[in-house]
Amino acid sequence: xxxxxxxxxxxxEMLQILKLRSFWLTxxxxxxxxxxxxxxxxxxxxxDPTRVTxxxxxxxxxxxxxxxxxxxxxxxxxxxxxxxxxxxHGLEAADPAAPWSKESYWYGPADVAAFDxxxxxxxxLAKIARVRPEGVxxxxxxxxxxxxxxxxxxxxxxxxxxxxQTARPLLAKGKTGTAPQIVVLIPxxxxxxxxxxxxxxxxxxxxxxxxxQDVLTSGLRMDLLAQSGVTGERAVLVQTIAPTIxxxxxxxxxxxxxxxLVRSIVPLALAYILMMSLMLSGxxxxxxxxxxxxxxxxxxxxxxxxxxxxxxxxxLGGLAVGLMMITVWAGCAGVAAFATQGAIADFIRPALEPxxxxxxxxxxxxxxxxxxxxxxxxxxxxxxxxxSMSEAQGFMMPVLLLILLPITxxxxxxxxxxxxxxxxxxxxxxxxxxxxxxxxxGQGITTWELIGAGALLVVSITIELVMxxxxxxxxxxxxxxxxxxxKVLQRLRRAGNSA
Amino acid sequence: MPVLExxxxxxxxxxxxxxxxxxxxxxxxxxxxxxxxxxxxxTTTLRMVLDILRPTSGEIALxxxxxxxRVASRIGFLPEExxxxxxxxxxxxxxxxxxxxxxxEGLARRRxxxxxxxxxxxxxxxxxxxxxxxGMAQKVQLAxxxxxxxxxxxxxxxxxxxxxxxxxxxxxxxLSASRRGAAVIFSTHVMQHAERLxxxxxxxxxxxxxxxxxxxxxxxxxxxxxxxxxxxDLSGLPGVSEATSTxxxxxxxxxxxxxxxxxxxxxxxxxxxxxxGIALRRWDHHQASLHDVFVQLVGPEEIKP
Numbered sequence: 001x002x003x004x005x006x007x008x009x010x011x012x013e014m015l016q017i018l019k020l021r022s023f024w025l026t027x028x029x030x031x032x033x034x035x036x037x038x039x040x041x042x043x044x045x046x047x048d049p050t051r052v053t054x055x056x057x058x059x060x061x062x063x064x065x066x067x068x069x070x071x072x073x074x075x076x077x078x079x080x081x082x083x084x085x086x087x088x089h090g091l092e093a094a095d096p097a098a099p100w101s102k103e104s105y106w107y108g109p110a111d112v113a114a115f116d117x118x119x120x121x122x123x124x125l126a127k128i129a130r131v132r133p134e135g136v137x138x139x140x141x142x143x144x145x146x147x148x149x150x151x152x153x154x155x156x157x158x159x160x161x162x163x164x165q166t167a168r169p170l171l172a173k174g175k176t177g178t179a180p181q182i183v184v185l186i187p188x189x190x191x192x193x194x195x196x197x198x199x200x201x202x203x204x205x206x207x208x209x210x211x212x213q214d215v216l217t218s219g220l221r222m223d224l225l226a227q228s229g230v231t232g233e234r235a236v237l238v239q240t241i242a243p244t245i246x247x248x249x250x251x252x253x254x255x256x257x258x259x260x261l262v263r264s265i266v267p268l269a270l271a272y273i274l275m276m277s278l279m280l281s282g283x284x285x286x287x288x289x290x291x292x293x294x295x296x297x298x299x300x301x302x303x304x305x306x307x308x309x310x311x312x313x314x315x316l317g318g319l320a321v322g323l324m325m326i327t328v329w330a331g332c333a334g335v336a337a338f339a340t341q342g343a344i345a346d347f348i349r350p351a352l353e354p355x356x357x358x359x360x361x362x363x364x365x366x367x368x369x370x371x372x373x374x375x376x377x378x379x380x381x382x383x384x385x386x387x388s389m390s391e392a393q394g395f396m397m398p399v400l401l402l403i404l405l406p407i408t409x410x411x412x413x414x415x416x417x418x419x420x421x422x423x424x425x426x427x428x429x430x431x432x433x434x435x436x437x438x439x440x441x442g443q444g445i446t447t448w449e450l451i452g453a454g455a456l457l458v459v460s461i462t463i464e465l466v467m468x469x470x471x472x473x474x475x476x477x478x479x480x481x482x483x484x485x486x487k488v489l490q491r492l493r494r495a496g497n498s499a
Numbered sequence: 500m501p502v503l504e505x506x507x508x509x510x511x512x513x514x515x516x517x518x519x520x521x522x523x524x525x526x527x528x529x530x531x532x533x534x535x536x537x538x539x540x541x542t543t544t545l546r547m548v549l550d551i552l553r554p555t556s557g558e559i560a561l562x563x564x565x566x567x568x569r570v571a572s573r574i575g576f577l578p579e580e581x582x583x584x585x586x587x588x589x590x591x592x593x594x595x596x597x598x599x600x601x602x603x604e605g606l607a608r609r610r611x612x613x614x615x616x617x618x619x620x621x622x623x624x625x626x627x628x629x630x631x632x633x634g635m636a637q638k639v640q641l642a643x644x645x646x647x648x649x650x651x652x653x654x655x656x657x658x659x660x661x662x663x664x665x666x667x668x669x670x671x672x673x674l675s676a677s678r679r680g681a682a683v684i685f686s687t688h689v690m691q692h693a694e695r696l697x698x699x700x701x702x703x704x705x706x707x708x709x710x711x712x713x714x715x716x717x718x719x720x721x722x723x724x725x726x727x728x729x730x731x732d733l734s735g736l737p738g739v740s741e742a743t744s745t746x747x748x749x750x751x752x753x754x755x756x757x758x759x760x761x762x763x764x765x766x767x768x769x770x771x772x773x774x775x776g777i778a779l780r781r782w783d784h785h786q787a788s789l790h791d792v793f794v795q796l797v798g799p800e801e802i803k804p
């Protein structure tokens with residue numbers, strides 16, 4: 001085989017694909033998605049707190065109690081997130097005695113009070129800033145779910161009979177302005193009249209209703225306890241007594257399923273990228289092959305080069321385009337990681353861990369290239385049989401389904417941390433071996449499986465290339481003949497009819 | 500040593516015998532015509548010479564060796580079904596094929612530009628094939644066959660689809676290649692081109708050789724015909740195989756139509772008449788055309804005007 005000819009064909013194939021507008025659009029999709037993803041995520045996350053107003057006609061104590069409970073819960077959530085941040089980045093030295101430096105802790109009222117007394121979030125962040133190394137991102141406090149605003153005069157004065165009519169226009173304005181989005185009405189006769197009404201312009205979250213109910217129920221119980229002669233500290237104790245709960249979790253990113261998912265991110269991405277780039281470059285290769293047939297170019301080419309040189313050139317050209325796409329995408333991911341170093345570097349480090357040894361890198365390259373050759377060869381064979389793109393699409397659809405469906409199941413299984421029979425079987429079926437092995441690198445794959453599946457893949461590719469070369473040779477000049485299954489099998493069997 | 504020598508070549512596709520015991524050879528500098536109707540086996544033979552198809556039996560010696568892509572650099576080929584990469588420019592296309600035939604890029608480009616200049620396409624060197632007319636694209640394809648200055652130029656139905664101007668240009672290229680010493684084989688079923696260009700030709704019918712030789716030898720395959728006006732009875736002249744006569748305008752004279760055995764030279768009859776004092780008023784020798792030979796040997800249904 002003349003290697004120069006193979007390289008010339010590969011170069012031409014590559015340049016032809018590079019001239020396609022669709023190539024450049026596709027190449028840019030991932031970087032654009034990478035750039036837009038976080039922005040979009042931030043936009044979706046950027047939800048302002050829901051504005052709540054409480055019209056408490058029973059004296060005002062209940063409204064104050066509700067607001068205090070919501071505020072307390074928000075602070076507890078904030079302290080939990082701060083603690084997680086501190087532990088993730090090892091910043092406990094900022095204030096080892098502070099509640100947010102404690103591990104595995106469910107914060108109680110005393111902790112929140114201590115947090116407030118020490119100056120709250122602002123003071124905690126100041127302490128953390130003193131020990132925070134360069135590159136560690138600053139803590140971003142989440143917005144509270146609810147903000148409480150004083151009830152407008154109109155609502156306070158509105159008679160109960162027409163309260164709803166007064167509240168509705170305000171709620172309608174609340175969607176965009178500063179007016180309340182939820183109005184809670186506590187009747188004057190409360191607690192004799194325990195009917196609490198919530199007016200809202202939208203669905204009210206269950207968590208809001210149950211928290212509201214908890215606070216008001218607690219008040220009602222206090223009243224009952226007082227009527228039963230239990231007062232003061234004793235009554236408070238009855239109300240607040242609860243077991244102390246310690247939550248023992250691994251440090252952030254250390255949980256078994258979370259760790260497995262993080263470790264599998266890069267391998268899964270590799271399998272996905274292999275699939276994506278294969279589908280794309282495969283379809284471009286197919287276009288090139290169909291053009292050669294439909295434009296009656298084949299005979300001119302075969303006068304200069306052998307069918308094998310043409311086939312290998314096409315495969316090499318497709319592989320080069322695929323690797324180019326992957327290099328660009330990996331480069332963009334690298335730039336994105338560098339640009340946002342603090343935010344995702346900490347996540348990327350454990351994600352890259354399973355794919356950073358030289359042996360694994362070699363395995364990735366091997367399975368990537370082997371996967372590319374194995375699947376691209378099928379596309380080349382289809383291209384050699386089809387006279388038009390529509391005819392080629394007819395062959396492509398079942399082949400794509402055959403390749404893609406199991407891969408979809410495979411990726412889902414790996415995400416779910418499932419290493420069951422489907423994953424095992426797909427590892428040993430050469431058509432899916434590259435995807436299965438790449439996706440499993442995060443979970444861990446034994447060396448014998450890696451070598452065994454790789455060896456089986458090499459043997460299969462060798463047989464595949466011999467068979468497809470026969471099909472390619474026999475199909476190239478058979479224009480205008482609809483390749484039935486019987487004809488395809490006949491072409492696969494015969495090697496000597498054409499050169 | 501002949502550039503191409505074929506001995507007892509047979510090619511069978513399942514039940515179809517496409518080439519049946521063909522033998523011929525082509526020498527350097529010779530223009531060799533491959534004549535036959537559709538399904539005569541012309542393209543199949545050329546594909547076997549190019550090693551695109553393998554013979555069922557028989558031998559092909561190309562430059563003294565079995566066909567292989569090792570000699571692709573010495574061959575120029577223009578297929579019957581023509582096409583190029585629509586997205587490539589004219590010069591890119593020629594350079595690509597030149598490189599596939601072993602030329603380095605610089606030489607391929609230089610020759611490509613020279614050919615485009617010769618074909619009056621220099622200004623369109625960078626135009627995409629998709630933006631060219633069919634005639635222009637055909638000239639670019641001819642350039643891809645000529646870029647390596649081949650020792651064997653094989654053209655499969657090269658004149659089909661060309662306008663008269665481009666047919667003239669192609670004829671000139673064939674003659675020029677032959678003058679350079681290249682062996683030229685072209686298949687056609689248009690007799691006029693073969694008559695004008697071929698040193699020798701091969702007539703095929705359904706894969707089998709019906710004739711191989713020069714144009715004159717081909718013509719000699721058919722009986723010579725004479726028409727003459729004489730007083731004497733010409734039916735007894737030597738070589739005459741058939742004679743008919745009709746009264747001429749002058750009642751003393753008769754118009755004769757004579758047919759001779761194939762290979763007989765009618766000049767001998769004129770010589771005989773002069774020597775024996777046979778008076779002749781008119782003498783017309785009707786030479787058989789290649790068209791007549793083709794119709795006779797291959798069949799009228801195979802001819803294309």
